[in-house]
Amino acid sequence: MTDRAYRAAPRGALRIEPLGELTAIFDRRSMQTHLVVAPLPEMLALMGDGPCDAALLAKRLETAFDLDDVEDVRARVAERLAELAAMGLVAAA
Amino acid sequence: MSAADIFVDLLAGRREAATLAPRDWDGVIGVARAEAMLATLAHRLEDAALPPPVAALFADQRAAAKVATAQALWEAEMARRALAPEGIEFVLLKGAAYAAAGLSCSVGRQIGDLDILVLALDIRRAENALLNAGWEWVRSDPYDDHYYRAHMHELPPMIHKARDRMIDVHHTILPRTHRITPDALALVSDAVAVDGGHAVLCPADMTVHCAAHMLADGDLQGGLRNLWDFHCLTRDFAAADTGFWDRLDARADLHGLRAALRRAARLARDLYGSVLPSGWNGQDSGDRWYRRRLLARDDWGRVTHPLLEQAFYIRSHWLRMPPMMLAKHLWTKWRKRK
Amino acid sequence: MKYVSRIAVGPVQFRIGSEWREPVAALDRLYAAYPRDDARPADATVRLFAARPWRRWLRPSVHIGGDFVVPDALPLPLSMGLLAAEMAMNLQVALGWRRHLLLHASAVARDGRALIMSGQSGSGKSTLAALLGEGAWRLMGDEFTLIDLAGGDALAFPRAVSLKNQAIAEVAARVDPARLGPLMTGTPKGDIRHLIPRADAIAAMHQPVRPALLLFPRFGGETAIEPMGEGEAFVRLTEASTNYVALGEAGFAALTRLVREVPAFGISYPDSAAGIALAEQLWAEATQ
Numbered sequence: 255m256t257d258r259a260y261r262a263a264p265r266g267a268l269r270i271e272p273l274g275e276l277t278a279i280f281d282r283r284s285m286q287t288h289l290v291v292a293p294l295p296e297m298l299a300l301m302g303d304g305p306c307d308a309a310l311l312a313k314r315l316e317t318a319f320d321l322d323d324v325e326d327v328r329a330r331v332a333e334r335l336a337e338l339a340a341m342g343l344v345a346a347a
Numbered sequence: 348m349s350a351a352d353i354f355v356d357l358l359a360g361r362r363e364a365a366t367l368a369p370r371d372w373d374g375v376i377g378v379a380r381a382e383a384m385l386a387t388l389a390h391r392l393e394d395a396a397l398p399p400p401v402a403a404l405f406a407d408q409r410a411a412a413k414v415a416t417a418q419a420l421w422e423a424e425m426a427r428r429a430l431a432p433e434g435i436e437f438v439l440l441k442g443a444a445y446a447a448a449g450l451s452c453s454v455g456r457q458i459g460d461l462d463i464l465v466l467a468l469d470i471r472r473a474e475n476a477l478l479n480a481g482w483e484w485v486r487s488d489p490y491d492d493h494y495y496r497a498h499m500h501e502l503p504p505m506i507h508k509a510r511d512r513m514i515d516v517h518h519t520i521l522p523r524t525h526r527i528t529p530d531a532l533a534l535v536s537d538a539v540a541v542d543g544g545h546a547v548l549c550p551a552d553m554t555v556h557c558a559a560h561m562l563a564d565g566d567l568q569g570g571l572r573n574l575w576d577f578h579c580l581t582r583d584f585a586a587a588d589t590g591f592w593d594r595l596d597a598r599a600d601l602h603g604l605r606a607a608l609r610r611a612a613r614l615a616r617d618l619y620g621s622v623l624p625s626g627w628n629g630q631d632s633g634d635r636w637y638r639r640r641l642l643a644r645d646d647w648g649r650v651t652h653p654l655l656e657q658a659f660y661i662r663s664h665w666l667r668m669p670p671m672m673l674a675k676h677l678w679t680k681w682r683k684r685k
Numbered sequence: 686m687k688y689v690s691r692i693a694v695g696p697v698q699f700r701i702g703s704e705w706r707e708p709v710a711a712l713d714r715l716y717a718a719y720p721r722d723d724a725r726p727a728d729a730t731v732r733l734f735a736a737r738p739w740r741r742w743l744r745p746s747v748h749i750g751g752d753f754v755v756p757d758a759l760p761l762p763l764s765m766g767l768l769a770a771e772m773a774m775n776l777q778v779a780l781g782w783r784r785h786l787l788l789h790a791s792a793v794a795r796d797g798r799a800l801i802m803s804g805q806s807g808s809g810k811s812t813l814a815a816l817l818g819e820g821a822w823r824l825m826g827d828e829f830t831l832i833d834l835a836g837g838d839a840l841a842f843p844r845a846v847s848l849k850n851q852a853i854a855e856v857a858a859r860v861d862p863a864r865l866g867p868l869m870t871g872t873p874k875g876d877i878r879h880l881i882p883r884a885d886a887i888a889a890m891h892q893p894v895r896p897a898l899l900l901f902p903r904f905g906g907e908t909a910i911e912p913m914g915e916g917e918a919f920v921r922l923t924e925a926s927t928n929y930v931a932l933g934e935a936g937f938a939a940l941t942r943l944v945r946e947v948p949a950f951g952i953s954y955p956d957s958a959a960g961i962a963l964a965e966q967l968w969a970e971a972t973q
Contacts, residue, residue, distance in 0.1 A: 373700055373730065
């Protein structure tokens with residue numbers, strides 16, 4: 255299966271507040287609150303403005319957090335991206 | 348003068364809010380709540396001189412309505428994200444359409460379920476796309492299901508499993524069993540694009556649908572609000588397009604809905620002071636009954652017509668949301684033991 | 686409606702209409718010492734009515750309505766009319782109030798600061814608040830606590846305390862009998878008796894206070910204290926709020942601020958004395 259590309263929410267759409275081990279994300283478009291844990295906030299932060307798929311995001315995560323086994327990271331990032339899309343926090347590009 | 352009369356007068360601008368006695372407000376607010384129009388009234392009277400408790404209540408309502416409108420538009424956006432990749436075009440209807448198009452009646456207007464119109468040939472694919480994107484059937488009763496598919500103008504209602512909000516997918520604007528069969532293809536092909544990547548009915552169709560929804564499809568429940576929509580739509584569209592009323596007539600004829608349209612126009616004139624073109628200004632002895640039904644509320648918000656007496660049910664999704672369930676839980680938990 | 690009363694509890698002005706005299710008379714007695722302004726328009730309307738006209742007299746059963754109606758709510762017999770009125774008032778506030786973040790929580794105040802206790806029915810939050818409110822604390826409310834959206838202060842909603850089952854005897858032993866309502870036995874919630882808050886709690890009901898401590902009590906089991914993280918407190922309070930979703934970003938901001946500024950603990954306690962001791966101990970630590 256090829257990776258789907260997603261786009262992050264426009265700037266200013268999300269209000270992100272770390273609350274201890276959880277991160278509360280308020281989406282100003284949906285008025286919904288999402289409570290997430292790592293690595294979702296980190297993923298959102300690294301998506302940038304353009305289209306971004308799991309492979310690209312995995313590479314950025316690897317660089318930022320010094321991860322190994324990129325292939326495993328890529329698969330898990332693809333799953334998390336689909337979850338973020340279901341929440342509406344990212345959209346198919 | 349009844350609370351319902353005062354309420355309508357305030358909306359129409361026939362009466363100054365400052366002329367109300369403090370105790371008049373309970374009845375007006377009661378009627379407005381019962382008609383799901385409290386935030387509409389709060390916006391209409393935003394600059395009026397109000398007793399401080401009323402001003403504070405109205406400010407609360409305006410703020411909450413802003414949140415509710417954003418939530419409703421988000422449902423439209425999520426429907427778009429589910430349907431667009433499949434190449435299924437859809438048109439927003441009713442409250443979500445008014446809000447997406449930024450029409451004046453949408454300010455403070457309560458929006459219930461998301462109503463969308465798709466072409467009949469796309470309905471199966473729309474159903475699948477929505478099921479894949481997290482919506483599910485509200486009921487699983489095969490009889491109900493059959494009834495909807497065979498007789499109604501929409502799919503059985505679906506609800507999103509994470510967001511707990513309903514969507515009604517229509518393929519025309521009146522039930523199939525209705526003696527009038529509007530031209531659904533014309534509705535979709537003449538739809539207009541608005542911000543956010545959505546489409547809404549063209550002005551004349553939107554207005555005809557508003558009248559049909561109020562008078563030809565249902566029992567006038569929520570009638571004062573639908574009539575307010577109609578009043579605002581016709582006023583704004585006619586101001587922007589001098590040929591609007593003629594276009595409206597022609598379009599109503601196309602859909603077989605001229606009688607409903609004309610009645611809605613007369614009622615909007617009688618209750619909200621809509622200015623109609625000459626030729627529309629007749630009288631109809633049947634209108635009296637409609638006016639009475641529309642204004643049949645006492646100052647506790649109760650329906651006063653004996654045949655139509657019924658409790659005010661909150662049908663909207665709000666009741667199904669977690670906070671509502673909590674509120675219910677506060678005092679109905681014990682029922683489960685029954 | 687035939688019988689009408691107007692009652693102000695905290696910031697909420699109620700208009701209560703009833704088809705029977707008894708529930709309104711009982712409410713008027715419980716709320717006699719509250720400030721009254723009959724000309725003030727109501728924020729919330731409550732109706733107590735018979736489903737059919739003849740049921741006003743024949744096995745009278747009280748249905749609950751008002752601004753909001755829950756379709757499947759069962760009626761109560763007229764002998765429990767006061768409970769019906771209390772439930773109806775709660776319902777209207779829970780579903781209709783938008784001015785503050787509404788928490789299903791009890792609260793008491795001391796030295797201008799608030800202790801807020803959130804929990805399900807049966808957690809003892811109501812009994813603890815009632816008992817603390819008979820001591821050095823001001824009772825703010827046994828059911829709802831309101832959080833100011835802009836400033837973050839807690840506001841009181843000191844309705845008559847709804848004492849249930851064992852709590853009735855425990856509290857009744859300590860208060861003037863004139864402050865107790867009628868005993869209602871065999872209600873769907875067990876035995877119920879209302880307690881009129883102390884005069885100082887009613888007099889101070891409009892005074893905002895700064896939240897200083899959040900407790901999530903659990904009645905039963907060994908005495909225990911568990912510090913609670915900001916995230917968990919946030920989740921629990923969204924679940925305990927009836928209007929969080931409707932308030933949008935203002936609610937999010939108020940709740941984020943509350944859990945960041947105020948220390949939170951889960952506590953377990955075997956009896957009221959132990960619960961009070963825990964609350965006092967954690968309060969002393971939080972406010973020193």
